[in-house]
Amino acid sequence: DTAVSQTPKYLVTQMGNDKSIKCEQNLGHDTMYWYKQDSKKFLKIMFSYNNKELIINETVPNRFSPKSPDKAHLNLHINSLELGDSAVYFCASSQGFFRGAGGEQYFGPGTRLTVT
Amino acid sequence: ILNVEQSPQSLHVQEGDSTNFTCSFPSSNFYALHWYRWETAKSPEALFVMTLNGDEKKKGRISATLNTKEGYSYLYIKGSQPEDSATYLCASRPNNNAGNMLTFGGGTRLMVKP
Numbered sequence: 001d002t003a004v005s006q007t008p009k010y011l012v013t014q015m016g017n018d019k020s021i022k023c024e025q026n027l028g029h030d031t032m033y034w035y036k037q038d039s040k041k042f043l044k045i046m047f048s049y050n051n052k053e054l055i056i057n058e059t060v061p062n063r064f065s066p067k068s069p070d071k072a073h074l075n076l077h078i079n080s081l082e083l084g085d086s087a088v089y090f091c092a093s094s095q096g097f098f099r100g101a102g103g104e105q106y107f108g109p110g111t112r113l114t115v116t
Numbered sequence: 117i118l119n120v121e122q123s124p125q126s127l128h129v130q131e132g133d134s135t136n137f138t139c140s141f142p143s144s145n146f147y148a149l150h151w152y153r154w155e156t157a158k159s160p161e162a163l164f165v166m167t168l169n170g171d172e173k174k175k176g177r178i179s180a181t182l183n184t185k186e187g188y189s190y191l192y193i194k195g196s197q198p199e200d201s202a203t204y205l206c207a208s209r210p211n212n213n214a215g216n217m218l219t220f221g222g223g224t225r226l227m228v229k230p
Binding site (some may be wrong): 004008019023031033041042043045048050053054057078090094096103104105106107109 | 150156159161163165169181205207215216217218219220222
């Protein structure tokens with residue numbers, strides 16, 4: 001069984017569209033994350049979320065919003081897509097969130113988003 | 117150091133060689149240092165999470181050390197094998213109320229030739 005899964009694996013869309021990427025984890029973790037792999041291949045944290053608190057990296061445009069229907073899912077919704085949003089997006093999960101907790105993160109397979 | 121930096125960016129070794137690479141991170145306000153192994157076309161996989169100065173962790177032929185006072189960690193691979201070829205990422209978590217938010221370095225890409 002896949003621990004952290006993402007759909008779709010590839011997403012090609014046009015500028016201005018709104019799209020969502022889904023993430024599910026079956027590890028029973030309480031915290032989920034979204035990362036963007038930028039053009040230099042760096043992994044940049046976008047959001048950290050558990051059922052109590054959402055923490056947003058201040059550099060993330062407000063066109064990006066995480067939506068969590070339940071503890072096992074954290075979807076990434078993107079409004080008004082721009083060319084610069086083209087990247088690989090990774091979902092991850094871990095157990096623990098607040099100070100004094102928080103361990104290794106488990107990553108999904110990534111979603112390659114191409115905006116044309 | 118404001119960011120997490122890794123060196124070298126890439127490394128070619130022969131099978132059987134031992135190797136090591138460096139991760140530098142902000143030493144002030146430190147909470148934890150993570151190491152991940154990232155094979156091509158796969159997802160990053162956790163190797164170690166280290167929190168204490170002087171920590172040393174080992175998994176098979178791979179080990180890591182941590183110096184929180186000077187802000188660096190070393191990853192060692194003993195007797196490299198072709199299957200060790202991957203990008204090795206380190207990530208720092210600061211001691212704040214921002215949850216388990218990690219800042220990743222750019223990685224060291226290791227290629228082991230048979």
